Amino acid sequence: DTEVTQTPKHLVMGMTNKKSLKCEQHMGHRAMYWYKQKAKKPPELMFVYSYEKLSINESVPSRFSPECPNSSLLNLHLHALQPEDSALYLCASSQPLAGVAKNIQYFGAGTRLSVL
């Protein structure tokens, strides 16, 4: 079982709704990531937090808003999404760079999002 926990597992929302995806890890990792994965495609990086600070935003639309309240939690706030945003949203965590073995990213089970 993954040590990165994501909630909810499934989410259906309308285009006017506001919702949040949550991710939690207790492995002491200080880097956390949001990925988006469409069917039959590889995961695409959205955001990276390193030591609770946003370090990478891969030109993601502002309707996706990440938040890192502390070193164990990562949220993704959703507002005014479009149907094409329907996808599997994956959270991952890793140690910051300190040797190859510690750079491994561990993924949560994901939130399967449908936007109607």
Added chain:
Amino acid sequence: RKEVEQDPGPFNVPEGATVAFNCTYSNSASQSFFWYRQDCRKEPKLLMSVYSSGNEDGRFTAQLNRASQYISLLIRDSKLSDSATYLCVVMNYGGSQGNLIFGKGTKLSVKP
């Protein structure tokens, strides 16, 4: 040219077969390399890291050729449970963390 390229398959093989996956990457400065496995509608899970010296874990052997920018995964004695999509993943270092670049994945289907 895509950063990480792999044959999408599908590879349909009988139980007990040996199957090899290949992957190439374009950024010669890439530092770390991995094979992840992803089952249908599940998250990617690390299968193994890949080192220049080659590494083996049971039925799985991974090789890295930095000169050719080529990564391989060999699965011996395939099991039904090996059926999944295998993602070749390259890590490029940026700031204080590494950024994963995924290949599109190679689908393996092991038949009885």
